[in-house]
Amino acid sequence: MSDLRPGETLFALHDVEVRFGHVPALRGATLSIGAGERVALIGANGSGKSTLLRLLHGLVPHASGAMLQRAPRSRQAMLFQRPHMLRASVATNVALALWLRGGGWRAARQAALEALGRVGMTELAARNARTLSGGQQQRLALARAWVLHPEVLLLDEPTASLDPTAKREVEALIAEAAAGRTLIFASHNLGQVKRLATRVVYLEQGRVVADLPVHDFFHGPLPEAAHLFVKGELA
């Protein structure tokens, strides 16, 4: 599925800073991510998780530092906590994502229906997407990403606003969609981090404070702030 060798560097950030006006959202961020990794971004509200995802997806520029990106943006897909739905049918919402990349409408629609089948939404294909529940919208967003066959999936708290059943369903789909791809996701759900990630990057006030394999993050010594955060989240 991927043209990149497992482990080959996809993103390399060196001393990167992102600012919104006077607000530094990322400060001195240095990290590299290889093909096939499953990286969880965690940290308190405002610590820079979304900003890092947006930077990797080319949605915000960096003010200083260096960033190398190997996968073409066209091979990346990003899911947001509250995905944007066009005022159109579920099938059209998915087909448009593919059609916008070029190719015929008929093929795009066919691929959209297949992707909707993968996320269990065949029966909702004709529904107005804006009338879907949060969980259904998130599944649609996954189908929309799926049709693009991305190498890299970037997810910003994809299950944060869902009920426990929808959370489980969407998480299972994410695990399936991530097979053979690189997954980078922000989450406040540490159980989900343990289930989906192989590596944890902990951010604090825009800085990368810990960057560890998932087992070491949850079982090894941590910087004090990260330790308190994990204890608090698990309490």
Ligand SMILES: Nc1ncnc2c1ncn2[C@@H]1O[C@H](COP(=O)(O)OP(=O)(O)OP(=O)(O)O)[C@@H](O)[C@H]1O
């Ligand atoms: N568009 C923006 N304009 C101004 N400031 C912003 C903007 N986006 C983010 N910020 C600021 O950048 C910092 C990092 O925000 P970011 O959304 O990346 O954090 P986060 O870790 O994703 O938070 P949360 O867990 O609440 O989603 C915060 O101080 C935030 O207020």
